[in-house]
Amino acid sequence: MNRQSLRSSLENYRTPFEEEASFKKDFIDLTFDDLAFVRERLAGHFTGSAWIVNKRRTHTLLTLHRKLNRWLQLGGHADGNENLLEVAMNEAREESGLTSLRFVDSGIFDIDRHVIPAKGDVPEHFHYDVRFLIEAEMNEPLVISEESHDLAWIPFDSVQDLVGSNASILRMLEKTSKSEILL
Template sequence: MSTSLITEITQYQTVNEQEERDKALILAELTNNPQVFLRESSLAHMTASAWVVNEDKTKVLMVYHHIYNSWSWLGGHADGEEDLLKVAIKEVKEESGLKQVSPVSTNIFSLEVLTVDGHIKHGQYVSSHLHLNVTYLLEAKEKDKLVIKPDENSGVAWFPLEKAVEASTEPWFQKHVYQKLNAKLVERNKR
């Protein structure tokens, strides 16, 4: 079990009640569930997401995700990898076709516990479960070529910050995740 990730999450400064409660749940699972980095952990498993911004941090990269039928951030399952920043970068490259993606910071940008409804993936039913998610702020060049990943998404595009929130058709994500990420980005850019 990654003690460095536990330390990073423990030291992470939450910004609201959602993050405070989700942080406690993620730490409990990291401490008590030795399978949490694997999808075989059927009730909850670790994931990493990315809020990918362009060079001047005025736009966000989104994909049109098949399972959610919505524009959404990029990310995926840890699948045994405990370096979640590495997972986030790998997922962004796979889902967008981008070759160059770099962290704006190696620090955790946000924490979320996300519900995933049961769905069909690769012809098999996946039961409803939780994603214990760590989000990183990443950067890519807006002019670099984007490519869809047909088995996961049908679109990849840059959106101005507020348009990224509006593009999502998932009200919970709009209100509790994407608006929060944008607010944190704006606050960070003021420093």
């Protein structure tokens, strides 16, 4: 997936979620910016994330993010890589130690634009996060990276207790529950 195929995927992306639909055009517009895939674009830039689930669709792997101190999906900055699926897979491997990661389908699973607070000399900015549905084996040992305080497989029915009102996580959870019916 390069910049052009990302743009095409975003143009064809459909969601029943109003919030997601409201910023879809911003994602498409960003693909025309030469700096869209580097963190030096201080107004905001693309990131890639993995919504990791087990094959039975009963658990998701979340990380307690060291800088944000919140439970989140695994992912990170593109750092110049225009293939956001590759970014998501690499970040998932680096942040979990998992080798059983498998991309579930060929499309974008979710998109989210969220504010990242200022830290040091980096001002507050947006992450334009493109997310992919990834499966992994739960019995594989987890390796907590320096980017995390913790890493855990969370049962679907406990996710909301952990993430509170994080709408984007709850949206991915809802999508996963709906996709379970389609499997």
